[in-house]
Amino acid sequence: QKEVEQNSGPLSVPEGAIASLNCTYSDRVSQSFFWYRQYSGKSPELIMSIYSNGDKEDGRFTAQLNKASQYVSLLIRDSQPSDSATYLCAVLTYYNNNDMRFGAGTRLTVKP
Amino acid sequence: DAGITQSPRHKVTETGTPVTLRCHQTENHRYMYWYRQDPGHGLRLIHYSYGVKDTDKGEVSDGYSVSRSKTEDFLLTLESATSSQTSVYFCAITSDRVSYEQYFGPGTRLTVT
Numbered sequence: 288q289k290e291v292e293q294n295s296g297p298l299s300v301p302e303g304a305i306a307s308l309n310c311t312y313s314d315r316v317s318q319s320f321f322w323y324r325q326y327s328g329k330s331p332e333l334i335m336s337i338y339s340n341g342d343k344e345d346g347r348f349t350a351q352l353n354k355a356s357q358y359v360s361l362l363i364r365d366s367q368p369s370d371s372a373t374y375l376c377a378v379l380t381y382y383n384n385n386d387m388r389f390g391a392g393t394r395l396t397v398k399p
Numbered sequence: 400d401a402g403i404t405q406s407p408r409h410k411v412t413e414t415g416t417p418v419t420l421r422c423h424q425t426e427n428h429r430y431m432y433w434y435r436q437d438p439g440h441g442l443r444l445i446h447y448s449y450g451v452k453d454t455d456k457g458e459v460s461d462g463y464s465v466s467r468s469k470t471e472d473f474l475l476t477l478e479s480a481t482s483s484q485t486s487v488y489f490c491a492i493t494s495d496r497v498s499y500e501q502y503f504g505p506g507t508r509l510t511v512t
Binding site (some may be wrong): 384385387388 | 430493505
């Protein structure tokens with residue numbers, strides 16, 4: 288079992304819809320969670336970090352964390368074609384906060 | 400922009416040759432990381448550094464060595480490149496030891512033929 292799992296997609300949503308991206312992780316002592324966006328041929332760009340159970344909102348993005356279910360998600364409201372990218376989930380554990388583990392990413396396509 | 404540059408940005412080399420990739424940062428960050436990214440595997444940590452001359456292994460360190468003689472430079476060396484090391488290599492820094500957020504450089508695409 289991979290440590291951080293994401294559906295590879297592609298996930299396709301129409302412009303203006305809500306895109307929902309999901310991530311599960313296997314290590315119960317994970318404490319820090321991150322979402323990165325990566326455009327084709329570019330480097331990952333941090334868009335959200337979340338550390339506590341519940342929701343965290345930043346503009347059109349909402350990260351949701353449920354540590355009991357070992358589940359973190361990213362919602363993108365009012366999706367735009369410019370949101371089309373691969374979204375990477377990343378997880379840090381408290382015992383090695385230099386060893387960030389990444390999921391393989393979910394490719395999102397927003398259709399005009 | 401976290402003030403990170405990587406060089407070269409693209410490189411093609413032959414099996415068995417040594418290769419060194421350079422990561423340079425301008426903002427005096429203590430922690431630096433090298434990752435590789437391959438289809439289906441996502442990003443995997445190769446080595447990291449927590450200060451000048453202080454480095455440690457990551458998940459996929461075999462076949463790689465690193466050096467950090469100055470705060471601003473973190474070098475990744477493939478002593479004898481193999482085709483399995485064909486990948487995109489990213490350098491990253493942590494700017495904040497409270498949030499542990501990592502920020503990435505532009506990447507180096509390495510092809511070993």
